[in-house]
Amino acid sequence: MEDIEFLERVVKRVMSSGILGNPKDLRNHSKVTEFVDPEDLKRKLDLEILDEPASNEELLGLCEDVMRYSVKTGHPMFLNQLYHGLDGYCVAGAWLTDVLNTSQSTYEISPVFTVMETFVIRHIINNFIGWDDGEGIFSPGGSVANMYAMFVARHKALPDVKTKGLRGFPQLVAFVSEDGHYSTTKTANWLGIGTDNLVIIKVDDRGRMVPEDLDRSCKEAKQQGKLPFYVCATAGSTVLGSFDPLHQIADICQKHDLWFHVDAAWGGTVLLSRSHRHLMDGVNRADSVTWDFHKMPGLSLYCSVFLTKWTGMLYECNSSCAEYLFQEDKHYDGAYDTGEKSVQCGRKVDVLKLYLAWRGRGQIGMEQLVNHAFNMAQYFFEKIKHTKGFKLVLPEFQFTNICFWYVPPSLQGKEHTPDFWDQLSTIAPKLKEKMTKQGTMMIAYQPLSSKSFPNFFRLIVHCLPSLSKEDMDFIVTELQRLAEDL
Amino acid sequence: MEDIEFLERVVKRVMSSGILGNPKDLRNHSKVTEFVDPEDLKRKLDLEILDEPASNEELLGLCEDVMRYSVKTGHPMFLNQLYHGLDGYCVAGAWLTDVLNTSQSTYEISPVFTVMETFVIRHIINNFIGWDDGEGIFSPGGSVANMYAMFVARHKALPDVKTKGLRGFPQLVAFVSEDGHYSTTKTANWLGIGTDNLVIIKVDDRGRMVPEDLDRSCKEAKQQGKLPFYVCATAGSTVLGSFDPLHQIADICQKHDLWFHVDAAWGGTVLLSRSHRHLMDGVNRADSVTWDFHKMPGLSLYCSVFLTKWTGMLYECNSSCAEYLFQEDKHYDGAYDTGEKSVQCGRKVDVLKLYLAWRGRGQIGMEQLVNHAFNMAQYFFEKIKHTKGFKLVLPEFQFTNICFWYVPPSLQGKEHTPDFWDQLSTIAPKLKEKMTKQGTMMIAYQPLSSKSFPNFFRLIVHCLPSLSKEDMDFIVTELQRLAEDL
Numbered sequence: 001m002e003d004i005e006f007l008e009r010v011v012k013r014v015m016s017s018g019i020l021g022n023p024k025d026l027r028n029h030s031k032v033t034e035f036v037d038p039e040d041l042k043r044k045l046d047l048e049i050l051d052e053p054a055s056n057e058e059l060l061g062l063c064e065d066v067m068r069y070s071v072k073t074g075h076p077m078f079l080n081q082l083y084h085g086l087d088g089y090c091v092a093g094a095w096l097t098d099v100l101n102t103s104q105s106t107y108e109i110s111p112v113f114t115v116m117e118t119f120v121i122r123h124i125i126n127n128f129i130g131w132d133d134g135e136g137i138f139s140p141g142g143s144v145a146n147m148y149a150m151f152v153a154r155h156k157a158l159p160d161v162k163t164k165g166l167r168g169f170p171q172l173v174a175f176v177s178e179d180g181h182y183s184t185t186k187t188a189n190w191l192g193i194g195t196d197n198l199v200i201i202k203v204d205d206r207g208r209m210v211p212e213d214l215d216r217s218c219k220e221a222k223q224q225g226k227l228p229f230y231v232c233a234t235a236g237s238t239v240l241g242s243f244d245p246l247h248q249i250a251d252i253c254q255k256h257d258l259w260f261h262v263d264a265a266w267g268g269t270v271l272l273s274r275s276h277r278h279l280m281d282g283v284n285r286a287d288s289v290t291w292d293f294h295k296m297p298g299l300s301l302y303c304s305v306f307l308t309k310w311t312g313m314l315y316e317c318n319s320s321c322a323e324y325l326f327q328e329d330k331h332y333d334g335a336y337d338t339g340e341k342s343v344q345c346g347r348k349v350d351v352l353k354l355y356l357a358w359r360g361r362g363q364i365g366m367e368q369l370v371n372h373a374f375n376m377a378q379y380f381f382e383k384i385k386h387t388k389g390f391k392l393v394l395p396e397f398q399f400t401n402i403c404f405w406y407v408p409p410s411l412q413g414k415e416h417t418p419d420f421w422d423q424l425s426t427i428a429p430k431l432k433e434k435m436t437k438q439g440t441m442m443i444a445y446q447p448l449s450s451k452s453f454p455n456f457f458r459l460i461v462h463c464l465p466s467l468s469k470e471d472m473d474f475i476v477t478e479l480q481r482l483a484e485d486l
Numbered sequence: 487m488e489d490i491e492f493l494e495r496v497v498k499r500v501m502s503s504g505i506l507g508n509p510k511d512l513r514n515h516s517k518v519t520e521f522v523d524p525e526d527l528k529r530k531l532d533l534e535i536l537d538e539p540a541s542n543e544e545l546l547g548l549c550e551d552v553m554r555y556s557v558k559t560g561h562p563m564f565l566n567q568l569y570h571g572l573d574g575y576c577v578a579g580a581w582l583t584d585v586l587n588t589s590q591s592t593y594e595i596s597p598v599f600t601v602m603e604t605f606v607i608r609h610i611i612n613n614f615i616g617w618d619d620g621e622g623i624f625s626p627g628g629s630v631a632n633m634y635a636m637f638v639a640r641h642k643a644l645p646d647v648k649t650k651g652l653r654g655f656p657q658l659v660a661f662v663s664e665d666g667h668y669s670t671t672k673t674a675n676w677l678g679i680g681t682d683n684l685v686i687i688k689v690d691d692r693g694r695m696v697p698e699d700l701d702r703s704c705k706e707a708k709q710q711g712k713l714p715f716y717v718c719a720t721a722g723s724t725v726l727g728s729f730d731p732l733h734q735i736a737d738i739c740q741k742h743d744l745w746f747h748v749d750a751a752w753g754g755t756v757l758l759s760r761s762h763r764h765l766m767d768g769v770n771r772a773d774s775v776t777w778d779f780h781k782m783p784g785l786s787l788y789c790s791v792f793l794t795k796w797t798g799m800l801y802e803c804n805s806s807c808a809e810y811l812f813q814e815d816k817h818y819d820g821a822y823d824t825g826e827k828s829v830q831c832g833r834k835v836d837v838l839k840l841y842l843a844w845r846g847r848g849q850i851g852m853e854q855l856v857n858h859a860f861n862m863a864q865y866f867f868e869k870i871k872h873t874k875g876f877k878l879v880l881p882e883f884q885f886t887n888i889c890f891w892y893v894p895p896s897l898q899g900k901e902h903t904p905d906f907w908d909q910l911s912t913i914a915p916k917l918k919e920k921m922t923k924q925g926t927m928m929i930a931y932q933p934l935s936s937k938s939f940p941n942f943f944r945l946i947v948h949c950l951p952s953l954s955k956e957d958m959d960f961i962v963t964e965l966q967r968l969a970e971d972l
Binding site for chain 1: 487488489490491492493494496497500501505506507508519521522523524527528531533535536537538539540542545548549551552553555556557559560566567568569571572573574575577578580581582584585586587588589593594595596597598599600601602605609626627628629630633637640647648649650651652653654655657658667668669671672674675676677678679680681682683724725778780786787788803804806807808809810811813815816817818819822829830831832833834838841842843844845846847848849850851912915918919922923928930931932933934935941944
């Protein structure tokens with residue numbers, strides 16, 4: 001049992017590493033990242049797989065390197081992505097899931113998780129989305145959940161495509177805003193609809209879909225003899241954190257008989273807070289919703305749900321009656337098996353992570369986490385609004401994505417000519433390189449074509465209970481320090 | 487830090503539960519399953535999520551129930567599915583992955599795992615598939631990997647479908663055998679090709695695709711003005727464990743210019759053994775391969791790779807140039823980022839589980855595991871061949887799926903009339919119910935339409951080092967015991 005001895009030693013090492021535990025300790029004692037160039041890292045890691053087994057000592061040494069050179073995503077200064085770790089309840093759920101290693105395809109092999117998944121999905125649908133009925137499935141990430149959405153919508157519009165394929169049917173047309181997530185583009189490609197038939201709808205100055213442009217585009221597609229069938233609205237856009245006007249979009253979907261999907265992968269978590277759920281008013285009118293609990297709530301990947309109010313649709317779309325799994329003469333009611341609803345066959349359990357975190361914190365605890373994230377983000381927003389060198393991308397606070405340019409000393413006070421913007425565009429990559437190499441923090445940057453904005457920072461505030469005003473102050477002074485000589 | 491205290495207690499409980507550790511102990515001290523009907527289980531589990539946090543005591547009680555009522559997939563008598571747990575190296579990899587919680591989309595956030603994934607995929611491609619060049623990606627399960635295959639093939643056949651959609655192009659036609667996995671049917675649906683355009687090719691008496699029927703079907707599709715583009719051969723079929731004749735299929739694919747995919751989700755692991763890899767002779771001629779390491783080698787879900795010999799194709803098919811992730815002015819070479827190759831955005835790390843198991847056992851250890859599984863399966867096959875009441879489905883041993891009918895005392899010695907078969911068909915469900923309710927073992931049963939076979943058992947032997955002849959003998963006597971009164 002060399003392997004179990006190894007596991008025990010890895011656990012001991014992880015528990016004492018500081019990666020788990022108080023994020024403040026992590027901040028005080030550890031870098032976010034110890035960046036090494038790819039080719040150097042290849043040389044540092046001795047990955048060759050030999051004929052002979054490696055000793056547990058050797059393997060532990062390797063695990064040390066894995067920990068050392070991996071990004072500490074639970075570090076309070078990991079502000080880089082829409083996901084973030086690390087919740088202890090969730091890790092317990094993840095570890096237990098790994099050990100009970102099973103698939104969600106049938107009740108027979110996954111009794112507890114089948115019951116739990118059904119319960120949690122029902123809980124979300126009734127108490128947060130606001131549908132009386134509906135169903136859902138945990139999916140390996142928000143992109144796949146969004147793919148489910150367009151797939152189910154395609155099936156509802158043209159059920160015979162399942163057997164006959166898209167050829168011979170009218171050209172389907174889907175809609176998403178300029179600031180919607182790129183998974184919708186990938187989906188249009190995978191599902192055979194074609195990216196040219198995904199119409200990109202304009203956004204307003206705050207990054208929200210313009211309903212009039214949707215209405216107009218829809219009419220135009222119809223005039224061209226095409227069949228509009230699907231709108232993906234965004235609740236919490238990837239860069240600006242914008243929430244599309246759901247009620248207005250619902251009206252247009254109703255008018256043109258379109259499937260109304262809400263991609264709330266990032267923003268869905270506002271529904272946990274009575275103070276902020278208004279951002280998603282109208283979500284109850286959606287036909288389907290994507291919500292990633294591995295994003296804002298800080299649970300580990302994957303923890304993504306696809307929900308639809310059309311009970312039975314997932315089965316209707318996906319069932320293929322595999323007789324080796326879904327026998328008709330089972331000794332329990334086969335209707336409990338969830339496998340036929342899925343595009344996957346083996347499906348890893350993701351629900352236990354969410355369930356333990358939700359139950360461990362209680363609904364009130366989850367709400368407090370969300371409110372705290374908003375408070376910290378708003379504090380940061382207000383602070384940089386009045387700090388020299390910071391230039392906000394949006395005039396008003398809207399979500400926990402805070403987008404800003406940092407104008408270094410050499411550019412401060414200069415006129416905003418095209419040349420100024422060109423120079424400013426080079427600043428974020430330079431600062432990113434510095435912060436990454438020094439390992440003090442990680443904040444993403446990007447341009448935004450829809451607004452012709454050159455590179456700016458997007459700082460993401462998550463549900464991290466320990467995050468404090470001091471942390472937010474640190475980000476400001478650290479950026480100033482890094483930019484001193486720019 | 488209530489959550490971390492909870493995690494520590496869960497770990498302690500898991501380590502002392504017997505779920506990890508010597509599978510022999512698990513067998514002696516624990517049932518495979520403690521089956522409870524779905525409605526009863528709902529009542530036993532008190533799942534309600536309250537406003538107030540649950541105490542760690544309460545949560546631990548719940549985790550006890552989760553463990554108690556979950557199937558012990560690492561138990562030697564879990565012979566039910568193509569997957570199986572539990573390897574200690576792999577669990578260590580899984581746990582470390584959960585704690586380092588990151589996504590494989592960019593090198594920046596996933597440096598170690600990007601380098602490791604690239605290394606392992608190259609190792610598999612060069613040393614086991616036999617391509618000089620190629621690329622791949624870890625995918626959430628074999629079904630999604632098979633979907634990658636048909637998707638990439640579609641793109642190679644008709645690259646403009648990416649932008650224009652399938653409408654307006656010739657009808658694509660794909661091929662898979664009667665015994666191929668149902669994921670190919672799901673894929674034909676999702677990708678917009680239509681399940682009617684997935685032609686089902688006959689199998690021979692051993693469940694292997696008949697090449698002549700493939701050739702004929704391909705010609706027929708062409709004569710109908712359709713465009714044949716994709717063949718999915720199966721290496722290790724789900725029920726009978728058959729290996730399609732890869733060289734002959736490769737010849738036909740070459741002749742008709744078809745993409746040649748090998749679904750080796752289940753059977754790929756034979757490539758780890760010098761004694762058994764001949765079963766997949768010709769795999770080096772494939773355009774793409776699916777291989778699930780969470781199946782035969784007993785690693786935890788997901789550990790599935792999609793491989794293709796066409797370097798650059800995954801990028802070409804999937805790239806959508808999301809500017810918030812794949813900036814062109816990064817401080818390292820963005821070519822290391824793997825996100826643009828994927829249909830997912832966030833992609834959980836699966837490679838560490840495989841890497842630690844492979845390195846911890848060494849190549850020789852992995853080979854021994856495979857050989858041992860073959861030996862145990864063959865021992866069982868030979869044993870039941872000469873044991874009263876057992877009736878083999880296939881005349882000869884071919885893989886570690888062993889398919890058989892159990893003929894109970896009341897039917898033994900009877901003539902094989904249609905009535906005999908009707909009655910025999912009811913036996914497997916009855917025995918399955920008994921073994922499940924008593925929790926002594928789990929073996930799947932199913933009919934097989936392609937051969938008009940009524941319900942029979944499919945016993946799966948995995949790479950489990952502790953599995954012994956005594957275990958195999960136990961299965962025989964246990965089936966006899968369970969069937970005594972039938």
